[in-house]
Amino acid sequence: MNNRYNVIFDMDGVIFDSERACLYTWTEAASGYGITNVREVFDRCIGTNMNQTRQIVEDAYSKEFGEGIADKLLSESSRLFHEKYDGGRLPMKAGVKEILEYLKAENVRCAVASSTRKAVVEAELRDAGLIDYFEEIVGGDSVKVSKPDPEIYLIACDKLKVNPADSFAIEDSYNGIRSAHAAGMKPIMVPDMIPADAEMRGLADTVCESLLDVIDYFKNRVE
Structure with missing residues (x-):
């Protein structure tokens, strides 16, 4: 060897090419809550694990959209992601x-x-x-x-x-x-x-x- x-x-x-895919589902999920400034927060989450991502999102949006917004947003984004890309469809x-x-x-x-x-x-x-x-x-x-x-x-x-x-x-x-x-x-x-x-x-x-x-x-x- x-x-x-x-x-x-x-x-x-x-x-x-999952980061673009994830940004797409984040954006779609966020639109349901009236959240528009997704990209700047998303970029800060790149390379972090789920716990850190959840904290970054909560810190960014909870004041305006209420406590627990991170769990709601990430859960919906995850659902959309798996719906669209599971089964070998992730580019x-x-x-x-x-x-x-x-x-x-x-x-x-x-x-x-x-x-x-x-x-x-x-x-x-x-x-x-x-x-x-x-x-x-x-x-x-x-x-x-x-x-x-x-x-x-x-x-x-x-x-x-x-x-x-x-x-x-x-x-x-x-x-x-x-x-x-x-x-x-x-x-x-x-x-x-x-x-x-x-x-x-x-x-x-x-x-x-x-x-x-x-x-x-x-x-x-x-x-």
């Missing part, structure tokens, strides 16, 4: 199959470290026919503190029994890049809805436009 490096993927916004990001096949051919060990609950991660990967590419899956419900804390990546590396310094993390969010960097990994940013800023370019090993570019990066960089 090739032990030169390992790769741990974030899921939402990296493997699946994948460009290059997903290509990079997974490339890493498989190179005997590179892969895992997923996602802020989404593990059961949801497994279901979405299974529906898409991708779950067998990954040796380990760590969900946001497995950690005490979500990204940008490094805990989730440290757990993933521990499950793979690999050194974080020998591992790349592929992320789209600021919190994800901060988490992987704090874990001592080599973060690769593939921006999704929010472009890389100066901080991200400083923390990331590289910034790539797509997963196809990540393949080229591995071919040219990894020895």
